Amino acid sequence: MTKKLEHLDAALKSIYFAGNTSNAKLLFLASLTRFSKKPVSVLIKGASGSGKSELMNTILRFIPEADKEVFTGISEKSISFMGENSLRHKVLAIQEFSGLNNPSGNTILRSLLSEGKIRRQTSITDAKDNNFTTQVSEVMGPVSLFMTTTEKSIHPEDENRMISITVDQSAEQKRKVLLAKADAFNGIMASQEIIKDMQSISIAYRKALKKVEIPYAKNIAESMDTNFDQVLRHFDKILSLIEAHALLHQEDRVIKDEKVIANEEDYSVVCSLLEPILSTESKREIDVVMIKIMNTIKEHGEIKGDFLDSTPDDFDRLDTSNAFLAEKLQLSESVVSEKCQKAKELGLIVNHAPKNKKTMYTVLRNPVSLDKVLPSWSEL
Numbered sequence: 001m002t003k004k005l006e007h008l009d010a011a012l013k014s015i016y017f018a019g020n021t022s023n024a025k026l027l028f029l030a031s032l033t034r035f036s037k038k039p040v041s042v043l044i045k046g047a048s049g050s051g052k053s054e055l056m057n058t059i060l061r062f063i064p065e066a067d068k069e070v071f072t073g074i075s076e077k078s079i080s081f082m083g084e085n086s087l088r089h090k091v092l093a094i095q096e097f098s099g100l101n102n103p104s105g106n107t108i109l110r111s112l113l114s115e116g117k118i119r120r121q122t123s124i125t126d127a128k129d130n131n132f133t134t135q136v137s138e139v140m141g142p143v144s145l146f147m148t149t150t151e152k153s154i155h156p157e158d159e160n161r162m163i164s165i166t167v168d169q170s171a172e173q174k175r176k177v178l179l180a181k182a183d184a185f186n187g188i189m190a191s192q193e194i195i196k197d198m199q200s201i202s203i204a205y206r207k208a209l210k211k212v213e214i215p216y217a218k219n220i221a222e223s224m225d226t227n228f229d230q231v232l233r234h235f236d237k238i239l240s241l242i243e244a245h246a247l248l249h250q251e252d253r254v255i256k257d258e259k260v261i262a263n264e265e266d267y268s269v270v271c272s273l274l275e276p277i278l279s280t281e282s283k284r285e286i287d288v289v290m291i292k293i294m295n296t297i298k299e300h301g302e303i304k305g306d307f308l309d310s311t312p313d314d315f316d317r318l319d320t321s322n323a324f325l326a327e328k329l330q331l332s333e334s335v336v337s338e339k340c341q342k343a344k345e346l347g348l349i350v351n352h353a354p355k356n357k358k359t360m361y362t363v364l365r366n367p368v369s370l371d372k373v374l375p376s377w378s379e380l
Contacts, residue, residue, distance in 0.1 A: 004201055004248045005029075005269070011062065011198050016187065018173075018180030019055045023165050026273040027059040027146070030163070032205055032244040034067070034089050034144040040237045040244075041113055041145035043159060045152065046167030051177060052148045053095060055167065060146075062198035063091055067206075072096065076108045080120045082139050087112075093146040106158050109145070113161045116141040160233050163274070164281060205248060210255075212243040214262045216380050223375035225347055230281060231373055234274070238374075241270045264377050271374050278373040286346070289331070290339045296320075296328055297349060298363045320361045321353075 005025050012024055030040040046052040060068060069087060072095040079092075112118050118139040123132045145162070153159070217239060224231050246253055246262040254261040297320045322340065326333045340361060343349045353360035 007201065008062070008198065011194050012058070014194050015058065015061075016180045016184040017054070017058050018177040019051050019058070020168055020173075022273055022276065023055060023167075024059060026163070026165070026241075026277070027055065028062060029241055029244050029248075029270075029273070030144055030146075031059060031063055031091050032202065032248060033240045034091055034142065035206060035209055036240045036243055037142065038236045038240050039142045039144040040240050041162040042147075043154070043162040043164045044146070044148045044167065045164060046148075046150070047169060048150055050167045050169045051173075052167045055165075056093060056095070056146050056148055060091070060093055061195055063202055064199045067091060067202065068093060070095075076106050079112070080108050080118050080139060084138055084140055086139065087143045088140050089142065091144045091146060095148050096150070106155070110158060110161065112139070112141055112143060113145060116143075163234065163237060163277060165277060166280065201248075208247070208250065210247065210250065211259045212246050212262055213256070213259045214239060214242055214246075214266075216262075216267065219380035220267075220375065223379050225373075230278060230346075234278065238270060238274065241274070242266045245269055267380070268377055271376070275372070275374055286343075286348075287339075289335065290343055292329055293325055293336060293339050294343060294348060294363055296325055297361045300324070300328075321357065321359045325361075 005028075008025055008028055009021060012021055017024065027042055030042050033039040044052040044056055060070060067089070068091040069082075070093045074094055108118055120137050120139075122135050122137070124135055125132055147162075220238065221235070224235070226232065242262050245266040246260050249266075250260045253263060300320055322333045322336045325331070325340075326336045329336070337359075340349065340351075340359070344351065348364060348366075349361045350364050351359055352362055
């Protein structure tokens, strides 16, 4: 059985890549989704010099020149003036995109990722009679977008459309980078044949495109925790990555009615690549204030027995309203409301308030449970 991602492991080793190989594999797999109906886009975050550019540039070396557009510091407006088919089924890679800190987000990129195209309308003045005419032009996708940024967070409407990777900046990782640089200095430069071999995988993938059936897609949907908003936002991305992995290994997959049938391995590999990212992503939203609020809710808001068996009197004895929590913790109600809303989105608490009360929270689960976000194969 040929494991294409094992070829990637060997290629990364040969070029002295010292970063997280799981992130590199995810990025390579995401690059293949550029041929999917719903490509996967990736945002790579990290401080200056942390290795985020190295991660992106390493994978870009394995993508054929004809299949990528690479820019540094390009503006959102510039993208809207590209040719109609200049981005279709390509990887658009942007180093330090200049509009990421825009308070209102990036509507042009958002349109490209969500709608699969950018539609621009411009007014042209006739020199003879000064009359205006309207001209409509489009930049067509689908496109897989890779971006790097030093920003810790960007507009949520933009970030929700991408998978966010934060580069490891630990002392241990920095040591690995230094050792890799030492090996690279004394070693032999990577053969261009290795680069060409990886590019040939991408080219062969493009030539052998088929439809993919994921027979367990509904099982994934039924097994997901619907209290966890981030998983819901990433559902399409999960399916696209499974599709890409199945196509990448189609010679080892069942073909039925000219469709490649995704199997357990396709789900397990994608799950192993995404799980650390999703769990870290969710835990990053939890801070000291949220923990204090949850502890106070747990102390004052627990119902003994099953919620379904509780009586109105049981609920009346609970007092975990925003006002109560704010007074108890000496916080403003707006802060409590914001933190509780985030905890609800993460599936950590639930509001069981009857009609005569606005908020009355109880704890659903401990934040530690966010270590496991996606269902295992046995749970499907």
